[in-house]
Amino acid sequence: GQNIDQPTEMTATEGAIVQINCTYQTSGFNGLFWYQQHAGEAPTFLSYNVLDGLEEKGRFSSFLSRSKGYSYLLLKELQMKDSASYLCAVRDRAGNMLTFGGGTRLMVKP
Amino acid sequence: DTEVTQTPKHLVMGMTNKKSLKCEQHMGHRAMYWYKQKAKKPPELMFVYSYEKLSINESVPSRFSPECPNSSLLNLHLHALQPEDSALYLCASSQDNGRNGEAFFGQGTRLTVV
Numbered sequence: 001g002q003n004i005d006q007p008t009e010m011t012a013t014e015g016a017i018v019q020i021n022c023t024y025q026t027s028g029f030n031g032l033f034w035y036q037q038h039a040g041e042a043p044t045f046l047s048y049n050v051l052d053g054l055e056e057k058g059r060f061s062s063f064l065s066r067s068k069g070y071s072y073l074l075l076k077e078l079q080m081k082d083s084a085s086y087l088c089a090v091r092d093r094a095g096n097m098l099t100f101g102g103g104t105r106l107m108v109k110p
Numbered sequence: 111d112t113e114v115t116q117t118p119k120h121l122v123m124g125m126t127n128k129k130s131l132k133c134e135q136h137m138g139h140r141a142m143y144w145y146k147q148k149a150k151k152p153p154e155l156m157f158v159y160s161y162e163k164l165s166i167n168e169s170v171p172s173r174f175s176p177e178c179p180n181s182s183l184l185n186l187h188l189h190a191l192q193p194e195d196s197a198l199y200l201c202a203s204s205q206d207n208g209r210n211g212e213a214f215f216g217q218g219t220r221l222t223v224v
Contacts, residue, residue, distance in 0.1 A: 033212075042217045042218040043153065045213065048213075087152055098202070098204070098213055099155065100152035100153050
């Protein structure tokens with residue numbers, strides 16, 4: 001089975017940097033995903049890590065340590081539009097199941 | 111093209127109706143998924159199709175019936191639903207294993223059962 005944990009809520013200031021952590025315990029692992037979801041909308045793909053290390057995409061970076069079962073999403077130069085839920089999801093070894101954590105609701109304040 | 115297209119965007123149906131949700135992708139992805147999402151909750155996996163074969167059914171009631179006519183299309187047939195089935199239904203697709211294994215979601219169908 002999969003157990004994926006992330007903080008429920010976070011608050012940060014516009015222009016700042018925020019790190020959202022995700023820890024997982026899984027029976028198999030074949031990649032970790034981060035999604036952004038605004039209220040009432042579908043999740044939008046942000047990043048995918050299957051090897052250890054940092055993947056950078058503009059203002060967003062994602063880090064993975066497979067030995068520690070740990071990932072984080074780093075958001076730089078926060079903007080008000082970054083207020084959303086951020087979902088961590090893990091794919092199992094067979095590549096079939098994509099299981100989500102509970103999501104982290106990020107509020108960006110002026 | 112990283113698009114997964116779902117239709118309809120909104121659906122209101124009665125408990126005796128039969129309706130279908132449709133999902134389409136042209137990225138050559140061989141895994142396709144149906145998820146159900148209630149408000150303020152993460153998506154919950156319902157079904158997984160891998161190479162057009164149903165590989166996972168997460169104990170979903172038989173009033174939900176998936177179908178994968180070909181590698182680009184995924185349907186979800188609905189019959190005799192209950193009001194508690196009202197939710198956002200999300201389709202997703204992904205590559206198989208490997209480094210380029212991004213998974214993308216469609217915009218969802220917001221279903222209301224009355």
